[in-house]
Amino acid sequence: MQLDFTAREVTVKLVYYGPALSGKTTNLQAIHELVAPASRGRLMTLETKDDRTLFFDLLPLMVQSGGGISIRLKLFTVPGQVIHNATRRLVLQGADGVAFIADSQTGETRANQAAFLNLRENLVENGLDAASMPLVIQFNKRDLPDVRSDDEIDRLATKGKEPVFKAVALRGQGVLETLLGLVDVTWRKLEQEHQFAERFGVQSDALLRDVRSKLGLPGSEEIR
Numbered sequence: 001m002q003l004d005f006t007a008r009e010v011t012v013k014l015v016y017y018g019p020a021l022s023g024k025t026t027n028l029q030a031i032h033e034l035v036a037p038a039s040r041g042r043l044m045t046l047e048t049k050d051d052r053t054l055f056f057d058l059l060p061l062m063v064q065s066g067g068g069i070s071i072r073l074k075l076f077t078v079p080g081q082v083i084h085n086a087t088r089r090l091v092l093q094g095a096d097g098v099a100f101i102a103d104s105q106t107g108e109t110r111a112n113q114a115a116f117l118n119l120r121e122n123l124v125e126n127g128l129d130a131a132s133m134p135l136v137i138q139f140n141k142r143d144l145p146d147v148r149s150d151d152e153i154d155r156l157a158t159k160g161k162e163p164v165f166k167a168v169a170l171r172g173q174g175v176l177e178t179l180l181g182l183v184d185v186t187w188r189k190l191e192q193e194h195q196f197a198e199r200f201g202v203q204s205d206a207l208l209r210d211v212r213s214k215l216g217l218p219g220s221e222e223i224r
Contacts (some may be wrong), residue, residue, distance in 0.1 A: 001096050001190055008200075009070040012190070013094055014182055018101035019108065019115040020080030023140035026169040027101060028059050028075055031179055034172055039063060065207050069200050073183065080115070089122045097134035097186030099178055104139045104147035104166075134185040136163045138178045143168045184208055 002011040016024040025045065032043040041060035059075040076095075078088040092098075100119060102112040123130040137160075139153050150166070157164035163181045167174025188204055196202045 001194075003194070007070070008068055009072055010190075010196075011072040011074060012096045012183075012186060013074050013076065014097045014099065014179075014186065015092055015095040016075065016077040016099045016101055017088070017092070017115070017119050018080065019103060019111040022080065022101045022103040022108070022112075022115075023138075023167070023169040024077040024080065024101045027099070027138070027140075027167075027175050027178070028077060030169050030172040030175040031075070032059055034176060035061060063211050065202050065210050069196075069202055071207070071211070075179075082118075085118065085122070088118070089125055092119075092122050092128075093126050095123075095126075095128065095133070096190065097182050098136075099182045100135060100137045101169075102137060102139050104141045104153075105144055106146050106148060132189070134182070134189045136165065136178060136181045136185060138165045138167050138174065140167045140169050140174075142166050142173075143171070180208070180212065183211055 001013070003009075004011075016027055018024050028043060029045075032040055039061055041058075041062075044058050061073040061075070063071045063073075065071055076091050078084075078091045098119065100116060102108075102116075120130045123133055137157075139148065141147065153164065153166065163185065165174050165178045165181060167178060169175050187207060191197060191204050197204070
């Protein structure tokens, strides 16, 4: 997090992480299409022949809170392929919250597990506390055949503390709920650490309502 007292601006870095082709870039593209135009910046994408995103996607979202503070959300994705692990670690530096994008197909279970373990390893390598990092999980590609059932995902959700969401990112389904869930858990962690309510008069619930309003987003719906 970056805090500019003069400009009264808080910059929050959110990273979308997951295995190759799980839908990280598609999430950002869908968000860019769905949020209010006045609140979004330019979506930058770098692609190569061997990986859809070589370095990162950046989607800055600006909202003006009722307390007079500008909240700048910077959304990044990491490359999915293992050969780009150094870049994954670099993009993850300074992250305030993480959305783990899992592939719902049963054949991708091992890839999901490996990517999640890699996320924890890279958080530690960056000096970040993996246990306390704000995290949400999205099971994407719910429209494909041979995917984990809703009941199975619901059971998985009850075993962890992280909010879990279901999505079809190509259709824009579930991507805004995932973003709102990530903003929610991230801001509440930052509030505990920096006491924004006391210093700036910004209440978490009011801020989150403002984010939904300014970005044109609906309410968040956790599945657990």
